[in-house]
Every structure is written in C-alpha cells, then in structure tokens.
Amino acid sequence: MTIASLRESEAGGLVGAQKLTDGIHLVVDALKLNEIDAIYGVVGIPITDLARLAQASGIRFIGFRHESAAGHAAAAAGFLTKKPGICLTVSAPGFLNGLVALANATVNCFPMVQISGSSERHLVDLQRGDYEEMDQLAAARQFAKAAYRVQRAEDIGRGVARAIRTAVSGRPGGVYLDIPAAVLGEVIDADLGAASLWRVVDPAPRQVPEPAALDRAIELLATAQRPLVVLGKGAAYAQADDQIRQFVELTGVPYLPMSMAKGLLPDDHAQSVASARSLALRRADVVMLVGARLNWLLGHGDAPQWNSDAKFIQVDIASTELDSNQPIAAPLVGDVGSVMQALIDRTGPGQIAVPAQWRDELSARSAENVGKMAKRLTAAETAHPMKFLGALQAIRDVLRENPRTYVVNEGANALDLARNTIGMQVPRHRLDSGTWGVMGIGMGYAIAAAVETGDPVVAIEGDSAFGFSGMEIETICRYGLPVVTVVLNNSGVYRGDDASTSGDPAPTALRARHDLMIAAFGGRGYRATTPVEVAAALREALAAGKPALIDCVIDPADGTESGNISHLNPKGITVQR
C-alpha cells in the first residue's frame, strides 16, 4: 500500500458498493480505540505505512535510530503513565533489537507492547529462506510476559486488546504481538473490521488484600522494636502516592526508598533512612516491602546484610513473588493503592508506634554518614581535574531549583554517585538502569519522559553508558525535545586511566567529545571542566528548553571498577592493570 492509497482510503477503500479496510488500518484503529497516543519505533518493511497512517490518524509516532532505544522509550512511557507503551519494529533484526527492551521491561515490571511485522508464515515455517526470516513468536516467548500472533485481519482487534490487558493487569510486563506482513495487507469488509475491534474495559482492576493478612501485618508492625518500610519502583508505578505517604506518616515507621521510588516522599523527609541504609537493613526486625523485590539489589534478604531474625511483610500484586527469597510472615497480595488504603483504615490510632531508641539509632547513623559525605563533597568541589562528585554537586544544585525535572541516570560510577547525591522531591521523576542494572536505557527513557509529559529532562550519563544509545540525540534534536544530556566523561568504562598492554587502547578506554556530536544535529553542545561551568551550562540549557548536551571532563583516574558492585566480578586471578 502506498501513501497515496492511504490518503484515499482514510475513510476506507470502496470496491463496488463494498467499503473495505485492511490490516494496517485495523491496527491503527484498535490502538486509537484504546487511547494509545504515542508509538515509539523504527520504520522499514513491512510497517512503514503503519507508522504513516498512525501519524495521519493523530497518534504521535516517534522515529528512532535503533529499536532498543525505541523499546526502552515505550517501557518508560508505560512506567510513567500506567498505559502500555507501544514499540513498533520491523521483522527479524529490528524485532531482535527491540526484544532487549521488551525483556528489560518485563524484568522491571513496566507495561509495554512490542508490535512487530514479520515475514510470511508459509515461507518461515518451512525455512525456505524468506527476507528477514525468523520465527519471532517462538523467540519472543521466553523473554516476554506473553507473546501472541495474529493470523487473520479480523483478529487484530482481539490481538491488540489481549496484548494491552496482559501488559497492564496483575504484574505489568512486556507483551509481544506478532503481525505478519500478509495480515497487515489483508483486505476485509470495513464494517466487519470495525465490529472486530474493542476497547479494553478496566485494564488493570484493583486487587484488594485479605483482611486476615492485613491484621497479621498490622500486628507485626505494632509489636516490632525496629520496623522498616522499603519502597520500590512497584510502589512508584502504582500511583498511590497519597496512601503511601499517609501510611508512612501515620505510623512513623522509618522508610528506605529504592532508587526509582525516590521522590515518592521527598528525599529530605524526616523518616527517610536512605543515609543509614546499611544499619537499617542490618538491624530492622520487621520489614515491610512495598512494591520492592528481595532480589540482588536487596541482598536477597540474607544475613549478614540483614538481621537473620527479621520478619518480612510484603505488599505485591504478584503472589508468586512472595517467599522467593525469605519466608514472608504477612503476605499482602494486592495493588499497592488498595493495600495501603486498607492498612490505613484498619490501623487503630496509636496502634503502631516506633520505639524512640530505634529512631535515635538511625538518626545518629544518618548524621554520621551525612557528615562523612559532606567532607567528600567539599573535597570534590575544588578538585581539578573535576571529580564525579564535583560535577554532580553542581547538577544537584541546579536540579534543586527545578524540582519537576525528570532525571534519567545510567552508568557505573555515574549511577551510584548520582543516586546518592541527587535528591528527588516528586514521585516517578527518576528513571534509571533498574533491576538488571542495564546500560543503554538513557536516551530512550529521556525521550519518553519528554514526550509523555512535556516536562524538562536531565539525563545523567556515564560516557560508556551514553554510547549505547548516543545516536538518539539526533532523535531528540529532530523532535526538538527539552532533554539536556549530561555526560560524565572520564574517558573510559569505569575509569579512563587503564594502561594498555598492547598497541591497542586498553579494553576500558574511550575517547569522545560528545559536545561536538550534538552540534552535528543542531543541538547545543557545552564542554565543562569545572563545577561552576557545569552549573552555568545546565542552568542555561534548562532555561532554553531545547536539546543540549554537556560534556563534563572528569578526571580519568576518578571512578571505581564496576562502581558499587565490583564484588560481583569473578574472583579468580587478578589481571594486572
């Protein structure tokens, strides 16, 4: 189908007296019916006209340079809006590029749907060597929450509805929807086509917890000597900000935000124990996990990082998550909003009271750690060449003046240090490497935050991390998005001072003037060598509200191998650096 015939068929084609439609129109109509207003993708055979038609119908199509970044954008859109983000990919290689993001979305519990064109079934299934031949459905199954294929145009509405329902209900995740080229081009009667579409009613219904489970949890918290609440990105996703805040403040229980839950309550909240994290984990005797998994990021709940006698309460929409690492004494299966509201309603006045000794112990440790950090920050303020912490303090100060700015963050040291330095004041304004600690999400997440909200975005990137999706700054410039990318450039993966053992650069070495890159696409590039320059550039770029990139020249000797998680490297025999 050509663009000319697309226009002609906006109201459907007409053959004799019969009004016709086709697979491409039905996909767009089904998405519109379900209030999808943006698609992130890369065009090519067989989906180019689908993108054109989507755009012509009022859906925003954001065209990327690489499908992984488009997929990450769809995932972030899902996290921010609670509606599935849509990623559109071409067959085989494009599909596989997008699959990384689909898998990452599933691991992070973000709702997204990857719709991919695919090659002809009768050729693929006999392995006759079709253009971009691949059994995409079979490949997607193992990486997604679910994978479906539509075989007839009349099933497109069903396929889209099923994908949307599956992506957002229960534990959110990534869904793959395979639509072969032949189905996209299949022509059917327009009335039959229209009648085959439907709008998903109440896609993610509330899930209310068991009253007995609520009483068990309240009893545990009421008898605890050292209670702790851990808020995870599931709590942020749930958009139950008022209930969470009310419960935390009503009970006075200290809380620890996981990185993407920062801002659910402002980071400077009196009950936050982020700066006494290790003590809180090691000493807490009753721990209530709210939309947070006891995975590697929380040391699996194991001693010695945790108190071996700790009792766990877990609030999660996925019952299969419970007992995955530690016995869960009070399983609260339900959506965070319903569970927190029920807890508020059932907790008697003064029933949960936190012993003063526990609060004092945590405050003392917080004060001690804040003091230690202040010394590091002061030392970094004037250090030359600039240190990570020098640049990050400057960024922190400017972001304090702009608290509604979205922060995207990835890297090793750039991630660990920014997470601890930059406080968040507003829920769901921090998007980062997440459960896998993955690199390459940066530009995709930043683009989605800007597209979905229209608000400014600052992406704080390690120089290595930025490289994975760096070409997308062209996308940012093309769409004129208010994204300021700040590259903490220490000229290497982890550090830039590794000596080479051959005539080639060291395996960890990188060299780039990223500020020159963005200039090629019409954006504004800055190069900053001091914290003062970083702050001035960021202030100016945010005020302009246009695409910009600040390349921060960081001391190549600053940075730790693998950041905070170097212990995950194999021990073996140390390689000489």
Ligand code: ADP
């Ligand atoms: P973090 O990395 O921040 O600790 P995780 O991604 O490990 O957070 O955990 C998120 C958890 O939140 C998942 O187990 C997921 O099932 C759960 N979850 C997601 N959405 C909801 C919701 N609306 N209500 C309850 N739990 C949810």
